[in-house]
Amino acid sequence: MATPIITDGTMERVISAPRVVLPDTVGLFAERASRFLQLANGHPMADYLKLMAAVSQAQHDVIGAREAPVVPDEALERSRDYGMPPLTALSHARDPQWRDDLRDLLAQVEGHGVPAQAMVKAVRALDDISTEALADRLLAGSTLDTDAAAVPLVGAALQTYFTRLAASINVDLVKNFDVHTVCPVCAMRxxxxxxxxxxxxxxxxxxxxxxxxxxxxxxxxxxxxxxxxxxxxxxxxxxxxxxxxxxxxxxxxxxxxxxxxxxxxxxxxxxxxxxxxxxxxxxxxxxxxxxxxxxxxxxxxxxxxxxxxxxxxxx
Ligand SMILES: [Zn+2]
Ligand SMILES: [Zn+2]
Structure with a gap:
């Protein structure tokens, strides 16, 4: 008997599968918080992972609290006409909304008690100009050792803001982006x-x-x-x-x-x-x-x- 040719439909699926999937703002951060808690169980860095669960849970609470700002027409046109990621992180003019997100994250995470104190204190010590400068360094991959304590909350606020924005764009705008090594929406790694x-x-x-x-x-x-x-x-x-x-x-x-x-x-x-x-x-x-x-x-x-x-x- 001839051996049947087995096909699992992989090629067809590659063709029909979405090339780009925009974030689900409803479940993403809550599911991440649960995963952090699950991984903390018996882990040598359990306290740290529980703290990160609290940060993710705060991201979940904060992301739905505001509407995404409108993406400027010029950014959408550049994307449509030249295939540029519409929210390119290093050139995108951040709406001050992201610092409101940061403030709300701080307030939420503070409730997590002692382990959160160093993080919260480090961010509270920054004025708006230093906060923006730290955000620029974080996005450029050039944070300093002195930034370490403030990084998790500033990073979490930037993720919250950019995730909300990314979810608001039309996927058709970015699905044919032809560079595969960076994000088609924000150009980050x-x-x-x-x-x-x-x-x-x-x-x-x-x-x-x-x-x-x-x-x-x-x-x-x-x-x-x-x-x-x-x-x-x-x-x-x-x-x-x-x-x-x-x-x-x-x-x-x-x-x-x-x-x-x-x-x-x-x-x-x-x-x-x-x-x-x-x-x-x-x-x-x-x-x-x-x-x-x-x-x-x-x-x-x-x-x-x-x-x-x-x-x-x-x-
Ligand atoms: Zn390589
Ligand atoms: Zn991205």
Whole structure:
């Protein structure tokens, strides 16, 4: 009997799956808060992860409290006519609304008691000009060690504001953006990528924006920084798990998280597999696996995208 040709419809799905997915402002931050709490259970950095759960919960409460400001016509035209991301983070004139978001986040997180005090105090010490300057440094990837305590809340406020704005634009404007290594909405680098489970995105890899929470599709087994597909390989915290993709030879939570490292540009970014753990979240799972960053850094790879809730070197 002839062996039937098995097709799982992958090609058809790639064609019909959305290239860009704008953020869901209703569930995103609340689900992240739950994930942080779940990951805190028995984790050596449990207090820190619980604090980040409180920050995410505050983002959830604050994002729905305001309407997104209107995106200027010129930005929409540049996007339509020249394919520029409409909310390019480094040139976008931030509405002062983001500092109202920051103030509300502070008030909420303050209720979390002692662990939150250093963060809240660091932000309260900044006037508006210094706050804007810190935001510029954070978006440019040039924060200073002295900024470390203020970074999580300033990063969270910027995420809240840009996520609200990103959700307000028309996806048709950005779905054909032809640069794959930065966010089509705000031009920031991704925090991580997630291989999705279920629906039309099943088994497809999406890069997750570190700032506006937008997701965009990129082929698997390809460097998300330089698009090299020859030297990319996978590192995980379990012995023997540094080779083929997906992580079939590892079990438990370590199997759901790998670092995708590239010999061509010597960079890496984490990739999370929903098939191994349906609840993975690009931001929460990233902060709960800093040991993986240490392992990959030691092998000479530099991280290619930021986590805006974290100043590198402050763990
Ligand atoms: Zn973005
Ligand atoms: Zn590369």
């Amino acid at each position: 991704p925090v991580a990528s997630v291989v999705r489970l279920g629906g039309e995105r099943n088994n497809l890899r999406y890069l997750c924006c570190s700032l506006c929470s937008c997701e965009w599709n990129m082929a698997r087994i390809k460097c998300s920084a330089c698009e090299d597909d020859k030297t990319v390989h996978y590192l995980s915290l379990q012995a023997g798990g540094d080779d083929s993709e997906p992580a079939s030879n590892t079990v438990g939570i370590a199997a759901a998280r790998r670092a995708e490292a590239c010999d061509e540009c010597k960079s890496y970014l984490k990739i999370f597999y929903q098939e191994k753990d349906p609840s993975v979240d690009p931001v929460a799972d990233d902060l709960a696996s800093l040991a993986l960053d240490v392992l990959v850094d030691e092998r000479g790879f530099g991280r290619s995208g930021p986590n805006l809730l974290f100043h590198p070197g402050s763990a």
